[in-house]
Amino acid sequence: MEYSNEQMINKLKVAVLISGRGSNLKSLIENARDYEIIAVLSNNPEAPGLKIAAASQIPCFSFGKRAYGDSTGQKRAILEKLKALNPDLIALAGFMMILTPDFIERFPNRMINIHPALLPKYPGLDTHNRALQAQDTEHGCTVHIVDAGLDTGKIIAQATVPVMPGDTEETLAARVLAREHEIYPWVLASLASGGIGLNVTSVEYGVDTRSDAKLRRFLLPAQ
Numbered sequence: 001m002e003y004s005n006e007q008m009i010n011k012l013k014v015a016v017l018i019s020g021r022g023s024n025l026k027s028l029i030e031n032a033r034d035y036e037i038i039a040v041l042s043n044n045p046e047a048p049g050l051k052i053a054a055a056s057q058i059p060c061f062s063f064g065k066r067a068y069g070d071s072t073g074q075k076r077a078i079l080e081k082l083k084a085l086n087p088d089l090i091a092l093a094g095f096m097m098i099l100t101p102d103f104i105e106r107f108p109n110r111m112i113n114i115h116p117a118l119l120p121k122y123p124g125l126d127t128h129n130r131a132l133q134a135q136d137t138e139h140g141c142t143v144h145i146v147d148a149g150l151d152t153g154k155i156i157a158q159a160t161v162p163v164m165p166g167d168t169e170e171t172l173a174a175r176v177l178a179r180e181h182e183i184y185p186w187v188l189a190s191l192a193s194g195g196i197g198l199n200v201t202s203v204e205y206g207v208d209t210r211s212d213a214k215l216r217r218f219l220l221p222a223q
């Protein structure tokens with residue numbers, strides 16, 4: 001039997017967790033070459049992102065709170081589904097649930113998130129407004145490993161944008177979002193190719209990946 005190149009390469013299997021709009025999910029789908037999105041899970045059955053996944057024939061699973069009684073049951077159901085799917089990587093993309101340590105510890109170095117700020121600045125919500133209030137001249141986004149803290153996991157990559165005079169929360173958010181849509185698929189592709197490695201104590205980068213990041217104006221932590 002002959003295999004096409006695509007069949008011969010073992011793609012990184014990614015499960016994406018969403019709660020809402022799904023614009024990062026859309027960008028991950030559109031750029032999925034070295035990795036494969038095997039499933040999209042949502043804690044919100046109304047998440048518009050689910051329609052984006054369904055339109056690309058990606059299996060979707062939603063876990064409305066009402067069906068599980070409370071958020072403990074809801075989280076347990078999501079965890080069980082993830083265990084069954086056994087993805088190589090879990091990518092949170094606008095997933096608005098606080099995950100418990102036992103959930104996170106089940107997938108060590110296999111869960112990442114995108115956050116709309118230059119961490120460690122502005123963990124949590126309302127990041128664009130906080131950057132404007134602080135009169136920052138630079139803002140951006142961060143892809144990081146998920147740990148038990150609030151946006152405290154190891155930084156994998158960041159992209160900056162300028163804060164322009166007259167910016168509103170909306171104009172600044174849109175500028176950051178455009179960079180989110182570039183950096184998240186790049187990180188996934190780099191994880192798939194081995195250009196980025198997630199370890200217990202460090203994130204490691206290949207030389208080519210570092211040069212490529214520079215060309216794309218992504219910031220990687222120094223070794």
Ligand code: GRF
Pocket residue numbers: 020021022023024025049093094095114115116141177180
């Ligand atoms: C993004 O800004 C992301 O950084 C944050 O939540 C937002 C999700 O947007 N974690 P979308 O659902 O991907 O459009």
